[in-house]
Amino acid sequence: xxxxxGKKVSAALKQEIAAEVAKMVxxxxxxxxxxxxxxxxxxxxxxxxxxxxxxxxxCGFKSTLVRYEDDVTEEELLACVDRLNRDDDVDGFIVQLxxxxxxxxxxxxxxxxxxxxxxxxxPINVGRMSIGLPCFVSATPFGILELLRRYNITTKGAxxxxxxxxxxxxxxxxxxxxxxxxxxxxxxxxCHSATKNLKDxxxxxxxxxxxxxxxxxxxxxMVKDGxxxxxxxxxxxxxxxxxxxxxxxxxxxxxxxxxxxxxxxxVPGGVGPMTIASLMHNTLLAASHAIYK
Amino acid sequence: xxxxxGKKVSAALKQEIAAEVAKMVxxxxxxxxxxxxxxxxxxxxxxxxxxxxxxxxxCGFKSTLVRYEDDVTEEELLACVDRLNRDDDVDGFIVQLxxxxxxxxxxxxxxxxxxxxxxxxxPINVGRMSIGLPCFVSATPFGILELLRRYNITTKGAxxxxxxxxxxxxxxxxxxxxxxxxxxxxxxxxCHSATKNLKDxxxxxxxxxxxxxxxxxxxxxMVKDGxxxxxxxxxxxxxxxxxxxxxxxxxxxxxxxxxxxxxxxxVPGGVGPMTIASLMHNTLLAASHAIYK
Numbered sequence: 001x002x003x004x005x006g007k008k009v010s011a012a013l014k015q016e017i018a019a020e021v022a023k024m025v026x027x028x029x030x031x032x033x034x035x036x037x038x039x040x041x042x043x044x045x046x047x048x049x050x051x052x053x054x055x056x057x058x059c060g061f062k063s064t065l066v067r068y069e070d071d072v073t074e075e076e077l078l079a080c081v082d083r084l085n086r087d088d089d090v091d092g093f094i095v096q097l098x099x100x101x102x103x104x105x106x107x108x109x110x111x112x113x114x115x116x117x118x119x120x121x122x123p124i125n126v127g128r129m130s131i132g133l134p135c136f137v138s139a140t141p142f143g144i145l146e147l148l149r150r151y152n153i154t155t156k157g158a159x160x161x162x163x164x165x166x167x168x169x170x171x172x173x174x175x176x177x178x179x180x181x182x183x184x185x186x187x188x189x190x191c192h193s194a195t196k197n198l199k200d201x202x203x204x205x206x207x208x209x210x211x212x213x214x215x216x217x218x219x220x221x222m223v224k225d226g227x228x229x230x231x232x233x234x235x236x237x238x239x240x241x242x243x244x245x246x247x248x249x250x251x252x253x254x255x256x257x258x259x260x261x262x263x264x265x266x267v268p269g270g271v272g273p274m275t276i277a278s279l280m281h282n283t284l285l286a287a288s289h290a291i292y293k
Numbered sequence: 294x295x296x297x298x299g300k301k302v303s304a305a306l307k308q309e310i311a312a313e314v315a316k317m318v319x320x321x322x323x324x325x326x327x328x329x330x331x332x333x334x335x336x337x338x339x340x341x342x343x344x345x346x347x348x349x350x351x352c353g354f355k356s357t358l359v360r361y362e363d364d365v366t367e368e369e370l371l372a373c374v375d376r377l378n379r380d381d382d383v384d385g386f387i388v389q390l391x392x393x394x395x396x397x398x399x400x401x402x403x404x405x406x407x408x409x410x411x412x413x414x415x416p417i418n419v420g421r422m423s424i425g426l427p428c429f430v431s432a433t434p435f436g437i438l439e440l441l442r443r444y445n446i447t448t449k450g451a452x453x454x455x456x457x458x459x460x461x462x463x464x465x466x467x468x469x470x471x472x473x474x475x476x477x478x479x480x481x482x483x484c485h486s487a488t489k490n491l492k493d494x495x496x497x498x499x500x501x502x503x504x505x506x507x508x509x510x511x512x513x514x515m516v517k518d519g520x521x522x523x524x525x526x527x528x529x530x531x532x533x534x535x536x537x538x539x540x541x542x543x544x545x546x547x548x549x550x551x552x553x554x555x556x557x558x559x560v561p562g563g564v565g566p567m568t569i570a571s572l573m574h575n576t577l578l579a580a581s582h583a584i585y586k
Binding site for chain 1: 399415416417418419420421423424425426449450452458460464465467468471472473478479480481482483484485486487488489490494
């Protein structure tokens with residue numbers, strides 16, 4: 001069994017990006033610039049955004065953080081999006097989700113100029129990914145494929161089972177895994193709450209990508225020997241062992257499943273660290289006009 | 294075994310649309326207007342477009358056919374798209390594919406205003422479908438779901454196998470079949486040229502949707518008793534029995550497969566007739582601003 005070290009791969013990816021940025025700047029090009037919009041003071045969101053700003057420093061990006069209180073109106077937020085769309089210095093930006101309930105997340109996402117949509121949530125980028133055109137791929141699916149690529153895991157013709165059909169993980173990762181590409185070309189089955197024989201389906205899988213948010217759901221009896229397990233679950237569960245009083249748990253019963261696997265991602269330290277590196281990757285693509293001219 | 298009669302359902306759908314249009318016109322509203330752009334004189338395209346114009350008459354739509362010779366430049370065609378985008382009387386339009394090789398189909402598709410993209414090929418409509426937002430669903434996937442709906446076929450929790458991963462059938466129908474919706478909510482597996490154990494996968498399926506273009510590929514040994522078979526294949530094969538010298542054949546070995554099925558679509562007369570009715574449906578949605586305001 002080999003552990004897929006997302007922390008290591010993420011660090012390597014960021015170093016590669018930093019080298020590319022150093023080259024760009026040495027050539028007299030503009031330093032890539034990522035902006036993030038944060039509404040309110042949700043603990044999770046604060047941490048994510050702080051980590052994104054830190055990653056920008058590691059990569060040599062300029063970063064801007066725009067903050068609003070919880071009571072910002074939708075109109076004000078949309079005006080901010082419009083400003084960032086028109087700001088030529090900003091190559092890409094994100095609006096950290098979730099947003100307060102009085103603001104339509106979909107409206108905000110669709111207001112972002114898709115050329116700067118480094119989160120890859122705009123319908124144009126989602127559609128282009130589905131069609132197989134160059135686009136900003138959202139962070140988690142990109143991170144998963146990057147892990148498979150860097151660990152040389154064979155995906156062609158593999159039976160790949162995706163657990164969960166969310167718009168941000170299940171559906172896009174299924175779409176990527178079925179595409180005719182070096183990482184991809186797998187036979188993909190998408191399972192969800194209405195799936196009847198989920199255990200049987202999992203037992204046949206060469207690769208399981210679990211994105212359900214159900215701690216410990218994938219048990220050893222659901223996994224065949226030699227399977228590859230990608231655990232996207234990150235649920236906070238109470239813990240007496242940490243200062244914070246909680247720890248992250250994945251969808252997979254790691255201790256019992258890991259011995260059966262050829263490769264497995266831990267939680268934390270697997271897919272999680274890849275998401276921010278993926279965002280940095282997209283920002284570099286935006287700054288270098290690699291997707292859109 | 295019950296035969297799914299696409300011709301009958303298509304006619305019913307068009308009659309419903311005609312009734313709706315009569316009501317709209319009686320209320321003083323504008324008659325829906327579909328425009329079609331046809332380049333060159335390909336026999337298949339000529340027939341499709343002629344059938345679309347005829348369907349417009351049945352539905353009470355106004356229709357406009359814009360014709361170009363094979364040597365039209367990309368620039369001229371894009372100018373035509375631009376004119377149709379700006380023509381307030383045109384509710385929706387299509388550019389009949391395929392286009393001559395010197396013209397980029399993707400460029401033309403992306404030039405169409407997505408509000409008028411009744412073929413549902415624009416990345417925005419593809420992306421919105423994937424996310425589960427209101428959109429123009431492309432004709433073949435919509436037609437398939439409409440057949441399942443009208444024959445009251447249970448899809449929730451069904452094992453649905455899609456053969457083929459094309460952008461116009463395989464991928465979108467897989468996306469729709471997995472969504473949490475009345476018709477949908479199935480466990481979907483997408484198979485393609487790299488799939489290893491295709492026969493085994495098909496044998497487990499409650500529903501097989503085949504869109505490969507390989508005549509007679511799906512044989513009786515690949516189908517379990519009581520399965521539902523949707524045959525999207527339409528390949529022209531030589532025939533001494535028809536005036537034209539060819540006939541249409543589906544992906545399914547119909548004579549041997551049909552006796553095992555609960556429901557099956559014939560070729561011709563199954564999915565085929567639904568595609569034009571679906572286009573009429575989208576045009577009505579465009580004219581009544583049911584998707585976009």
